[in-house]
Amino acid sequence: MAVIAHLRIPASSFELGRILELEVGGTIELENMVPLGEKAVPFFSVSDEVRESFEENVENHPSVDRIIEMTRHDGERLYSLDWNVARDVFFQGIIELEGQLLSATGTTDTWEFEIRFPTHETLSGFQEYCSNAHVPLEVGRVYNPVRPGTGMWYGVTKAQRETLIRAVHGGYYSIPRRMSTQDLADDLDISDQAVTERLRRAIETLTENTLIMMEEELTEEFEPTQES
Incomplete structure (x- = not known):
């Protein structure tokens, strides 16, 4: 693991x-x-x-x-x-x-x-x-990034967490969108490209360390055994 x-x-x-x-x-x-x-x-x-x-x-x-x-x-x-x-x-x-x-x-x-x-x-x-x-x-x-009670941030860095949380709270993922990457960049005092990279890496890391790894473990655990 x-x-x-x-x-x-x-x-x-x-x-x-x-x-x-x-x-x-x-x-x-x-x-x-x-x-x-x-x-x-x-x-x-x-x-x-x-x-x-x-x-x-x-x-x-x-x-x-x-x-x-x-x-x-x-x-x-x-x-x-x-x-x-x-x-x-x-x-x-x-x-x-x-x-x-x-x-x-x-x-x-x-x-x-x-x-x-x-x-x-x-x-x-x-x-x-x-x-x-x-x-x-x-x-x-x-x-271990998927073990309950440990690794509470699942590999997402502090900078990535701050960017992702502000994006969610500010309505970046809302429909219609209430915040742009430039708005986030201005808020965090970083570049627009840095915001995009942090969001991409945060979502990728979070998905890999939770959904994907958990799905793989469940697949292995419940895989049907071959009858002799």
Whole structure:
């Protein structure tokens, strides 16, 4: 059964953390990432206060092919990064152990991740992998996303929850619609594209961790047995 783990590692201990080097007080929030593979393109937001030095550091890094500013909104900029994921031991471990990256937030010294693994055994395998690769890994909360009484947010991050709840309360899903994505963006002080991505990821994660997984378990439990 799948588990979700909250992990913390030093920014200097993996390639992407070294690429996205920040000044003191800066913060990066991962908004989306294409499926991990030969090309992993993260989309992340950075505040204007650290933008200039951040862009310079990233553009000069040997693992980076290019960085593109996608949007800007009220002191925050959304970037996409084309980089060589094969050089990142930490992300290669996620790929090998079939983990799914749900969220990531980085500061000057530390990155925090929320990753879903297929089983407790694969999570243990990832911990062993990081130990062998000399990647300092601190494991926080670990929970089963569909077990009653645990994992109350079902893998949906705080930012995604806030966006989805405001969308529901504001009438984004009402007929007729009473709120647009731009209204949500203005309310949350983020870009329109960031709102769209948060809503998409929140609904996808919530559905996968509840309806789909529960349906699969019920199907297995009530599958008719073959008579000999």
